[in-house]
Amino acid sequence: MEKTPRVIVEPPDSRGLRAVSMGGTVVGSAWSPSGLRKLLRQLGCPEGIDLEDRRVIVWREAGSEIWPDRTWRRRTATALMMAGLILSMALLTVVGTPDAMGALTFAQRITGFLFILSGAVQGLAALAALDHEGKRQFKYSGALVLVGALIALITESVFLFTWLQEREPTLYFPVSVLLFAWSLWALWRLFHEQVWRVIPHPKRFATGVALSGLLAATNFAYSAVYQPTSAPFYVTLTAKFGTPHTDPIRPFIHVPLALQVENTGKVPAYILVDKYLVYGRSAEYSKDDGGLRDWKKALETESDAELHVSESGSKTISAGQFAGPGYWLHPGEGHIKEKVIQLPRSVEYDLLEATLSVVAMRMDRGKINLRQLQQAHPSWQKKEGRFYCAECSGMIIHEGKVRHNNNIINITRKPRYVTVLWQGTPEEFDYSYAISSYKIDFEKSPDLRELRKEIAREEDRYGVESRSISTRVSIAALMASV
Structure with a gap:
């Protein structure tokens, strides 16, 4: 036994863990007598070693009966720390993946990848929490857990701030509240332990975390607010009557009508709904020169007020959808539809009018x-x-x-x-x-x-906008060109 190196058991630290050294070198630590025996067996000591033998084991400042560790409390704290980090990792991954993989703009994809990267850090922090709440074999495990708690606090603050704008109940709201409260508890616990002391340059570390949070918030604001607002969004409509032709067999005049919707902006556009209408307008001539007729009604209905037309009416000749809900146009892309309007040769209309209306939505939003x-x-x-x-x-x-x-x-x-x-x-x-x-x-x-x-x-x-265009042609001019 004299040749056996003496084992020195240090006094318990603030958590109740006692370091164990042999031959002047720290070889491990233990929470309890059973843990100490297990460690000594791994070092080659006899299985039935007497812990009270002062020739083999030296107890510093506290005897073999002093083991202040509260196992249930320690394991509960470890479970809570890991659970919060894992839940935060899952939430950040769920939030970031759709944007990283399917966002239309580069800035939105970067935001998604930042959330996924933050989730990966949370996963590493969860593993570090197991070591930090345990025997702390990795020097910087506490600092890594601190980073994870700060990420959770920043991201959950963003989620809750965004939620407060509408205050609508969602499944994610209680999760965000829970993680926000957890992050405050975790930070209180970590600051109480002063885990930053092991960091070589704590001020630089704090500055780096603050700048990272500021960068993430700025990128979120840019991708969610500024970029989808600053990019031009234009949908141009065109409606044009062509040269009419007579039907050689039936008493019809065929009037071509070309309708076009073109994306002349910088962002893709969804077309939510559209329609075209073709009217025939008839009017009664009046010699009365008393001013514009029905001008008040024209102001209310945004129609025309005319001097020599005493009565006018319109009748729908053709109506339908241009393309229907759900098609889209990339920048520079257009969609053309050609119609033929059939009119009787003995038409009584004075004017032929076509309107095209479209409701478009920005695809970058x-x-x-x-x-x-x-x-x-x-x-x-x-x-x-x-x-x-x-x-x-x-x-x-x-x-x-x-x-x-x-x-x-x-x-x-x-x-x-x-x-x-x-x-x-x-x-x-x-x-x-x-x-x-x-x-x-x-x-x-x-x-x-x-x-x-x-x-x-x-x-x-x-970014929903409505567009409309109308064009008119004289029936007399059409008949003259036939």
């Missing part, structure tokens, strides 16, 4: 489930379920889920849907549209006041 949106639901068919409306006239309903191109907004708000109502009557076709959290159901009546506010807010958020 949202992504629509086009398979859903392009599916038509006739309101008069009972098999359509919640789209069925017995009291409605002829109506075709389109609905598709839309997600914002910054996933932070998606997880802090209820799902949004694009809803298009295409209505027809014997006189005219018309449409209405909305982006809101309301899924159409004719058996449930929403709060219309709140719904209108939400629709206006979502149109601005997703």
Whole structure:
């Protein structure tokens, strides 16, 4: 036994862990007598070594009966620290992956990859927490856990700040609140232990963490707010009548009509809904020179006021969709549709008018489930379920889920849907549209006041704009060219 190196057991530290050295070298640590025996067996000592033998084991400042470790408390703290970091890792990965893999702009993809990278750091911090709350064999494990807690505090603060703008209940909200509270607890615990003391340059470390958080916040603001606002968004419409031709057999005049929608901006565009209408207008001539007729009505309806036309009326000749909901245009891309309007030779109209209307949405702000949106639901068919409306006239309903191109907004708000109502009557076709959290159901009546506010807010958020153009041609000029 005299040749056996003496084992020295140091006094317990603040957590109750006692370091063990042999031959002047620290060989491990132990929480309890059983842990000490296990360590000594690994070092080659006899299995039945007497812990009270002072010739073999020296107890510094505290005897063999002093083991202040509270196993349940230590294991609970370890489990809580690891659980918070793992949950934060999962949340950051869920938030970042859709943007990293499917965002339209480079800045949004960078934001997604930053969240994934932060999630990876959280995973490493969870492994480090196991060591830091244990025997601390890795010198910088506490610093790594500190970084993980700071990341959780910063990201959850961003999530909660974004949530406060709308205050809508989501599944992610309680998770964010829980992680925010956890990050405060973790930081309090780590600062109490002064884990930064092992960091070679703590001030530089703090500056680096602060700059990283500032960079992430700036990139989020740029990708979510500035870039989707600053990039030009233009959808140009064209409507033009061509040279008419007579039908050699039937008493018709064939008038070509070319309609075009072109993306002349810098960002791709979804077309939510569109329509074209062709009117025939007739008028009665008046010699009265008393000024513009019906000018008040013209101001109210944004129509024309004329001097020599005493009465005018219009009748729909042709109506329909230009392409239908759910197609898109990349910058510089256009879509052309050519129609032939058939008029009787004995037409009584004075003017022929064509209008083209389009509602477009910026693709750099949202992504629509086009398979859903392009599916038509006739309101008069009972098999359509919640789209069925017995009291409605002829109506075709389109609905598709839309997600914002910054996933932070998606997880802090209820799902949004694009809803298009295409209505027809014997006189005219018309449409209405909305982006809101309301899924159409004719058996449930929403709060219309709140719904209108939400629709206006979502149109601005997703960059929805309406475009319309009209062109007129004289029937006399058409007949003269035949």
